[in-house]
Amino acid sequence: MNIYLFFCAIVILTCVLFGRFSSKIGVPALLLFMVIGMMFGSDGILSINFDDYQLTEQVCSTALIFIMFYGGFCVKWEAARPVIGKAVAMSTLGVIMTAGITCILCHLLLQIGWAESFLIGAVISSTDAASVFSILRSKNLSLKYATAPLLEIESGSNDPVAYMLTMIGLALVSSEKGTSVPYLIFAQIVFGILFGIGVAAAAIWLMHKISIEAENLDMIFMIGVALAAYAIPSLVGGNGYLSVYLAGIILGNSKLKNKTTLVHFFDGITGLAQICLFFLLGFLAFPHKLPQVAFSAVIIALILNFVARPLATFAILLPARASIRQCLLISFAGLRGAASIVFAIMVIARGAVLEHDLFHTVFLVSLFSVALQGSLLPAVARRLDMVDKDNDVRKTFNDYQEETAITLMQMNIQKGHNWENRMIKEVSLPSDSLAVMIKREGETLIPKGDTRILAGDSLILNVPYYSADNEVKLQEILIDKNHAWCNKKIMDLDLAEGTLVTMIRRDAETIIPDGQTTIRNKDIVVICKQES
Numbered sequence: 001m002n003i004y005l006f007f008c009a010i011v012i013l014t015c016v017l018f019g020r021f022s023s024k025i026g027v028p029a030l031l032l033f034m035v036i037g038m039m040f041g042s043d044g045i046l047s048i049n050f051d052d053y054q055l056t057e058q059v060c061s062t063a064l065i066f067i068m069f070y071g072g073f074c075v076k077w078e079a080a081r082p083v084i085g086k087a088v089a090m091s092t093l094g095v096i097m098t099a100g101i102t103c104i105l106c107h108l109l110l111q112i113g114w115a116e117s118f119l120i121g122a123v124i125s126s127t128d129a130a131s132v133f134s135i136l137r138s139k140n141l142s143l144k145y146a147t148a149p150l151l152e153i154e155s156g157s158n159d160p161v162a163y164m165l166t167m168i169g170l171a172l173v174s175s176e177k178g179t180s181v182p183y184l185i186f187a188q189i190v191f192g193i194l195f196g197i198g199v200a201a202a203a204i205w206l207m208h209k210i211s212i213e214a215e216n217l218d219m220i221f222m223i224g225v226a227l228a229a230y231a232i233p234s235l236v237g238g239n240g241y242l243s244v245y246l247a248g249i250i251l252g253n254s255k256l257k258n259k260t261t262l263v264h265f266f267d268g269i270t271g272l273a274q275i276c277l278f279f280l281l282g283f284l285a286f287p288h289k290l291p292q293v294a295f296s297a298v299i300i301a302l303i304l305n306f307v308a309r310p311l312a313t314f315a316i317l318l319p320a321r322a323s324i325r326q327c328l329l330i331s332f333a334g335l336r337g338a339a340s341i342v343f344a345i346m347v348i349a350r351g352a353v354l355e356h357d358l359f360h361t362v363f364l365v366s367l368f369s370v371a372l373q374g375s376l377l378p379a380v381a382r383r384l385d386m387v388d389k390d391n392d393v394r395k396t397f398n399d400y401q402e403e404t405a406i407t408l409m410q411m412n413i414q415k416g417h418n419w420e421n422r423m424i425k426e427v428s429l430p431s432d433s434l435a436v437m438i439k440r441e442g443e444t445l446i447p448k449g450d451t452r453i454l455a456g457d458s459l460i461l462n463v464p465y466y467s468a469d470n471e472v473k474l475q476e477i478l479i480d481k482n483h484a485w486c487n488k489k490i491m492d493l494d495l496a497e498g499t500l501v502t503m504i505r506r507d508a509e510t511i512i513p514d515g516q517t518t519i520r521n522k523d524i525v526v527i528c529k530q531e532s
Contacts, residue, residue: 011040015275030278030337031370037282044287053359056284057349060342063273064159067338068241069226070270071156072248074263075149083150089316090150090330091126091158097312098304098334099125099165105303110296116354119169123344123362124304126162127155128337128370135335135374142388143381145326151333159339160242164188166343173352184237191238196246199229203247204254218258219265225251274338281341281363289360296356297364304365305373309334325384332380336362336369408436409463410510415455425449433463474502479523491515495527502528 015033040046080087102121106112112120132155135141142148167188168181203225207218229247230240256262290297310331317327344362347354381387413419419427424435424447438445439458445451453459479486485493490501490513504511505524511517519525 011036011279012272012275015279030274031367031374033275033278034282034285034367034370037279038285038287039282040279041283042286048283050283051286053284053345053349056280057342057345059280060277060338060345063277064241064339064342065226065230065244066266066269066273067277068156068159068245069229069248070266071152072245072250073252073266075153075156075249075252077249077253080149080153083146084153086317086320086322087150087153088157089320090154090313092161094154094312094316095125095158095161095165097315098308099162101308101311102300102303105307106300109303110299112356115169115172116356116358119166119173119347119352119354120300120356120358120361121308122162122165122169123347123358124300124336124340124365125165126158126336126339127151127334128339128366132333132335135377141378141381143329144386144388145323147326147329147386151330154330155335157242157245160188160192160239160245162339163241163343164239166347170347170350170352173347173354174350187237188239188242191233191236192240192242193246195233195238196229196243197250199225199232199243200247200250200254203251204256207256218262222251222262222266223269277338277342281338281345284345285360285363289357290364293357293361293364297361297368300361301365301368304336305332305334305369325386329381329384329386332373333377335373335377336366338366340366409433409461411459411461411512412509413453413455413457413459417455419453419459420455422453423449424451424453427453429461430463433461436460436462475527475529477525477527479519479521479525481521485519485525486521487518489516489518496529498529500528502526 014036038044040048042049042051099118099121102124103114103117106117106120107114110117132151143151164185167184171181171184203221207221225247226244229244232238233243234240252259252263310327313331313334314327317330318324322330340362341359344359348359378387429435435447435451437460438447438451438453439460440454440456477483477485493501495501501513501517503526504513504517504519505526506520506522
């Protein structure tokens with residue numbers, strides 16, 4: 001048991017450390033995770049024998065659930081609304097057209113049977129949400145004409161369609177009889193939509209009815225919701241990925257407590273899921289088999305990137321008045337990655353008998369896509385003059401704070417304070433601040449301009465939130481009786497240039513000091529220091 005835990009720790013730490021350097025060398029971190037997996041695998045440096053497709057499918061499918069849920073949860077409907085029609089058309093018709101064109105050309109150029117050609121086209125028909133999210137966010141790549149939210153929604157919502165096509169392809173190549181393709185399509189779409197909406201609605205109702213005080217319980221509850229959104233429709237033949245993505249969108253755009261905390265939590269969970277997913281895909285691969293499928297993989301990659309994807313993109317977006325430059329960028333940004341490889345693993349794990357090595361072919365196609373398209377996407381966007389320097393790609397996501405953040409400050413009015421017995425409108429409040437309440441003898445008052453401030457009042461102000469940068473540093477100093485500052489006035493301290501005592505915490509009291517304030521034993525002194 002301990003050796004497996006140690007192995008997992010080494011894998012995670014290695015991926016994180018290498019991922020930190022990915023931006024410096026211009027290679028997507030997800031590609032490095034795949035390469036690290038190959039280094040650990042059967043043909044790698046450590047030569048760990050691993051070929052368990054069933055286990056890999058289970059782990060990767062679970063990881064994909066959280067990636068899909070997080071992708072939906074982070075979609076800001078406000079940013080998505082203007083492009084939702086184009087995005088849905090690309091994620092449905094675009095995927096079907098891409099799969100169809102790839103199927104036809106695979107059959108004609110590579111002499112692959114129709115059923116297997118359809119399966120290849122289905123598996124690689126969707127763009128990869130994890131890859132697109134990772135590149136746009138890590139490069140802070142904001143694009144003109146709302147292209148970033150279009151790509152986000154398309155890449156997040158087209159996996160369910162590719163999954164449905166894969167299930168149809170699996171039925172075509174399977175030896176089992178009695179599979180009804182029309183019913184399969186009906187169940188995938190209808191049950192996926194109904195259960196996605198239903199699970200999200202039930203989760204919102206429960207969260208409003210049942211008070212879950214602790215933030216960690218919110219997070220655990222949401223994990224259960226994501227798993228339920230996938231599992232329930234899957235039990236009746238529905239599309240679990242469609243369901244979990246819809247549930248994510250609905251929950252992410254609902255009024256929930258601790259939403260920002262939830263987003264950051266799932267950001268971490270998804271990061272771990274991506275590491276596990278891409279590492280396992282590389283770990284399962286046998287590099288010595290890649291040359292055997294290299295010719296077919298290169299032809300399929302060329303078909304996909306220079307024929308199928310562009311034809312589908314131009315056919316859908318040009319009539320919708322998209323510019324040629326936007327169509328070219330969206331065509332190029334159709335990265336293939338984890339989802340395609342996971343779908344290929346599903347086919348193999350379920351016992352499909354194929355003439356060609358589907359897994360390694362799709363693996364190599366995805367490797368080319370993440371390596372070349374992922375690395376060149378920022379340069380291509382600049383070359384096409386599609387980079388929007390005046391905007392922030394984070395506005396596409398629900399964790400972006402559109403409003404100016406504020407914080408609350410408490411002022412204790414002592415007897416003799418120069419605000420004592422004066423009305424709110426008569427005192428000079430800090431710039432951009434507002435008196436929001438007064439605590440007086442156990443009562444809470446909502447003040448107006450003519451409300452009078454009395455000695456003993458606690459005046460609560462809202463003030464603009466300060467986001468610290470690298471130029472200043474806040475430091476807390478605990479004062480004991482032996483400290484050099486104990487029982488000294490602030491004006492008598494020998495403070496370094498660029499250092500200021502900004503606050504003193506004394507028992508339950510917060511003091512905004514001046515030069516006459518005396519520092520006492522057990523005080524916590526907060527200083528602001530300018531970094532050199």
